[in-house]
Amino acid sequence: xxxxxxxxxxxxxxxxxxxxxxxxxxxxxxxxxxxxxxxxxxxxxxxxxxxxxxxxxxxxxxxxxxxxxxxxxxxxxxxxxxxxxxxxxxxxxxxxxxxxxxxxxxxxxxxxxxxxxxxxxxxxxxxxxxxxxxxxxxxxxxxxxx
Amino acid sequence: xxxxxxxxxxxxxxxxxxxxxxxxxxxxxxxxxxxxxxxxxxxxxxxxxxxxxxxxxxxxxxxxxxxxxxxxxxxxxxxxxxxxxxxxxxxxxxxxxxxxxxxxxxxxxxxxxxxxxxxxxxxxxxxxxxxxxxxxxxxxxxxxxx
DNA sequence: TATTTTATGCAAATATGTTGCATCTATAGA
DNA sequence: TCTATAGATGCAACATATTTGCATAAAATA
Numbered sequence: 001x002x003x004x005x006x007x008x009x010x011x012x013x014x015x016x017x018x019x020x021x022x023x024x025x026x027x028x029x030x031x032x033x034x035x036x037x038x039x040x041x042x043x044x045x046x047x048x049x050x051x052x053x054x055x056x057x058x059x060x061x062x063x064x065x066x067x068x069x070x071x072x073x074x075x076x077x078x079x080x081x082x083x084x085x086x087x088x089x090x091x092x093x094x095x096x097x098x099x100x101x102x103x104x105x106x107x108x109x110x111x112x113x114x115x116x117x118x119x120x121x122x123x124x125x126x127x128x129x130x131x132x133x134x135x136x137x138x139x140x141x142x143x144x145x146x
Numbered sequence: 147x148x149x150x151x152x153x154x155x156x157x158x159x160x161x162x163x164x165x166x167x168x169x170x171x172x173x174x175x176x177x178x179x180x181x182x183x184x185x186x187x188x189x190x191x192x193x194x195x196x197x198x199x200x201x202x203x204x205x206x207x208x209x210x211x212x213x214x215x216x217x218x219x220x221x222x223x224x225x226x227x228x229x230x231x232x233x234x235x236x237x238x239x240x241x242x243x244x245x246x247x248x249x250x251x252x253x254x255x256x257x258x259x260x261x262x263x264x265x266x267x268x269x270x271x272x273x274x275x276x277x278x279x280x281x282x283x284x285x286x287x288x289x290x291x292x
Numbered sequence: 293t294a295t296t297t298t299a300t301g302c303a304a305a306t307a308t309g310t311t312g313c314a315t316c317t318a319t320a321g322a
Numbered sequence: 323t324c325t326a327t328a329g330a331t332g333c334a335a336c337a338t339a340t341t342t343g344c345a346t347a348a349a350a351t352a
Contacts, residue, residue, distance in 0.1 A: 016349055018299065037339075048301050053340065058299090069215035069274045073308080074339080096266065113259050115273070119280035120242065126274040127261070128215045134265035162318055164330065183308075194332050199309065204330095219339085220308080 001029050013062040020047045024055050025064065025079075034068050034078040034095065034104035068095050068104060069126050078106045092125040100136035147175050159208040166193045170201050171210065171225075180214050180224040180241065180250035214241050214250060215272050224252045238271040246282035 006025050010017050023044060028035065040052050047055075056077060059065040068076040078095070092112040097104045112125040152171050156163050173189060174181065186198050193201075202223060205211040214222040224241070238258040243250045258271040 016298065018349075020300080049339095050302080050341080051300055054299075067217040067219075069217040069272075071213040071215040071221070071272075073219065073221040075217070075219040094261070096263065096268075099269070107261075107263070113273075115240070115253075115275060117242065117253070117275070119283060120275075121278040121283060122242075122275050123245070123278075124274075124276035126215075126217075126276075127259075128270075128272040128274065129261060129263070129266075129268050130270040130272075132267040132269075137265060137267060162329065164318075166331080195308095196310080196333080197331055200330080 001026065009064065013059075013064050015058060015062055015064070020044070020051055020055055021058075023047075024052070025059070028059075028065060028077070028079040032105065034076045034106065036074055036076050038074070066093065068093070069128055070097065070104070076104055078104070094127045094129070096129045096131070096133065098133035098136055099130055100132050103133065105133065147172065155210065159205075159210050161204060161208055161210070166190070166197055166201055167204075169193075170198070171205070174205075174211060174223070174225045178251065180222045180252065182220055182222050184220070212239065214239070214252075215274055216243070216250070217274075222250055224250070240273045240275070242275045242277070242279065244279035244282055245276055246278050249279065251279065 003022070003026075006022050006029070007017050009025060010021055015021060024040065027040075027043060037053065037056065040056070041049055044052060056065070056075075060067055060077070063080055065077045066080050068078055070076050078093075094107040094112055095104050096107055107129075112127050114125070115122065149168070152168055152175070153163050155171060156167055161167060169190060170186065173186075183199070183202065186202070187195055190198060202211070202221075206213060206223070209226055211223045212226050214224055216222050224239075240253040240258055241250050242253055253275075258273050260271070261268065
């Protein structure tokens with residue numbers, strides 16, 4: 001994606017355009033998988049850890065990215081769909097976590113089923129799948145990166 | 147649940163019966179919601195933090211409890227169904243997280259849908275719902291405890 | 293360009309989770 | 323019931339993750 005689009009996404013979400021935010025958003029959109037804070041720290045050593053954390057929080061609050069439920073205890077994030085905005089966040093996602101390579105992919109095509117729970121209000125619905133991804137099923141054993 | 151049942155559950159899962167394990171398992175079974183490590187530390191101040199972490203890991207390995215995917219970045223745990231054991235863990239769960247009171251409930255009756263992803267092997271399937279629970283929908287505003 | 297609002301970097305604090313080791317205890321067997 | 327032993331506990335220390343305060347720098351607005 002080109003710089004113009006990156007900038008317009010930031011502005012649309014009421015975020016000031018800074019180097020850090022441009023670089024991080026670029027990376028989110030171009031990488032096909034969900035990102036851990038660890039991976040972001042390693043990728044963007046030029047920015048302070050604190051700045052990266054604040055960037056992630058700002059992006060999450062404004063609906064640019066969403067945090068992904070994970071039982072490993074580390075926060076993970078993925079880029080939101082175009083339809084997400086400050087007040088119009090689309091709250092249903094399907095994610096697949098590969099136990100071999102550790103990568104989490106967003107599966108956009110699948111529909112998260114609606115569940116009926118009388119008395120409850122459901123605003124968000126996340127389906128988390130885990131197993132072995134296509135690449136790891138095909139290729140020989142890969143190194144595991146949490 | 148009475149002490150005899152607690153002890154038999156521990157033994158059935160190849161776990162030595164100790165005070166800490168009895169108390170923690172009791173609490174898991176009697177509380178209707180999923181527990182954070184934070185809540186366990188606060189509840190069981192008489193036991194060392196390390197012991198509680200090791201208890202959680204032992205319970206998880208033996209299939210007494212399961213960790214619950216959560217986007218907040220904290221580990222959460224819930225008691226497993228009767229069908230779970232050291233080698234026979236049921237790897238599909240539905241959980242509901244209330245945004246008001248912060249509690250996570252296990253919804254045992256619902257079926258997690260099977261998703262077809264060609265080339266992928268799916269070994270686990272978790273559906274995470276979020277919104278407002280029945281109690282918070284009925285009662286006036288409650289305090290939020292993460 | 294001047295002003296204001298917000299982002300950044302650094303230091304430090306807090307939270308979360310693990311490891312090593314000495315000691316104690318639950319369990320099984322004599 | 324007593325004893326041996328594998329495993330559980332507590333303590334100290336470590337490792338990593340995340341947040342907060344504050345001074346400075348930069349972006350947006352007029």
